Amino acid sequence: MNTVLPLSEPLPPAGRRAVHEANRLAKRLRHQVGRAIADFGMIEDGDKVMVCLSGGKDSYTLLDILLQLQKKAPVSFSITAVNLDQKQPGFPERVLPDYLSSLGVDYKILEQDTYSVVTRVVPEGKTMCSLCSRLRRGALYTFAEQAGFTKIALGHHRDDLVATFFLNLFFHAKISGMPPKLLSDDGKHVVIRPLAYVREDEITAYAEARRFPIIPCNLCGSQENLQRRQVKKMLDAWERETPGRIDQIARALGDIRPSQLSDPSLFDFLALGRRGDAPPPDAHAWLAGDGTATATGNDDPAP
Numbered sequence: 001m002n003t004v005l006p007l008s009e010p011l012p013p014a015g016r017r018a019v020h021e022a023n024r025l026a027k028r029l030r031h032q033v034g035r036a037i038a039d040f041g042m043i044e045d046g047d048k049v050m051v052c053l054s055g056g057k058d059s060y061t062l063l064d065i066l067l068q069l070q071k072k073a074p075v076s077f078s079i080t081a082v083n084l085d086q087k088q089p090g091f092p093e094r095v096l097p098d099y100l101s102s103l104g105v106d107y108k109i110l111e112q113d114t115y116s117v118v119t120r121v122v123p124e125g126k127t128m129c130s131l132c133s134r135l136r137r138g139a140l141y142t143f144a145e146q147a148g149f150t151k152i153a154l155g156h157h158r159d160d161l162v163a164t165f166f167l168n169l170f171f172h173a174k175i176s177g178m179p180p181k182l183l184s185d186d187g188k189h190v191v192i193r194p195l196a197y198v199r200e201d202e203i204t205a206y207a208e209a210r211r212f213p214i215i216p217c218n219l220c221g222s223q224e225n226l227q228r229r230q231v232k233k234m235l236d237a238w239e240r241e242t243p244g245r246i247d248q249i250a251r252a253l254g255d256i257r258p259s260q261l262s263d264p265s266l267f268d269f270l271a272l273g274r275r276g277d278a279p280p281p282d283a284h285a286w287l288a289g290d291g292t293a294t295a296t297g298n299d300d301p302a303p
């Protein structure tokens, strides 16, 4: 049970360096995932962790690294890989069961034809990913509740966290992202993202080294939406121009200073520097103005 996938077949001598590199990469990923788990208290003793496996590089990597960490973890927890077969045309049904059986890991394949729903509801030419993901999440969360899983692990990585931050900033005017750990809206599920510190390009390299049997997500022919593509393009360009910038941003997401922003619900600006005997501000009076602005005929706010 829970064997770590060995690097497939025996490698030719020319491959020894590649194996060495892959082992170093695996070690780095284990370290980053272990750190994220510890920093956010993602996994506790006795947890039943459901790892959502789509068949993409991210979720394969997540499962693989968690299985490795499970062997040496200071706590005992179970892992079950769960895939939702959404009935996309051409979905290779045997790939995941064969792979998971070869690992000896506990797994479950759910079946729900969300593809038909999505293609019926979404107008032609529009991206289907948002509704598709919502339906997938609904099916997986329902199963997690029925089966009594205590944690749901998703394969989002550092670059996803950064991209979501900018999507919210640019298109929803809010400073908000994709947290490494969260409680679902209905309060029933704790969702964890153990790859929160892992770079996407390292996941790509790892998936290649491990030869995961990748199933493309876009079998349905949908494209990710324009906003997400724009943000990705922007981040790629930044990284090309200034290597390390995405890392800086990712670190900034974990170093937030509410007193240096402008959200009075996060920081008590009213109390800041207020004299003990000063009356609280009368918002109504301030909004109405005290007469000076009208007297000068200049209502523009000060620069």
Ligand code: SF4
Pocket: 088, 128, 129, 130, 132, 133, 217, 218, 219, 220, 221, 222, 223
């Ligand atoms: S690419 Fe297709 S299967 Fe993947 S999330 Fe989008 S709509 Fe769903």
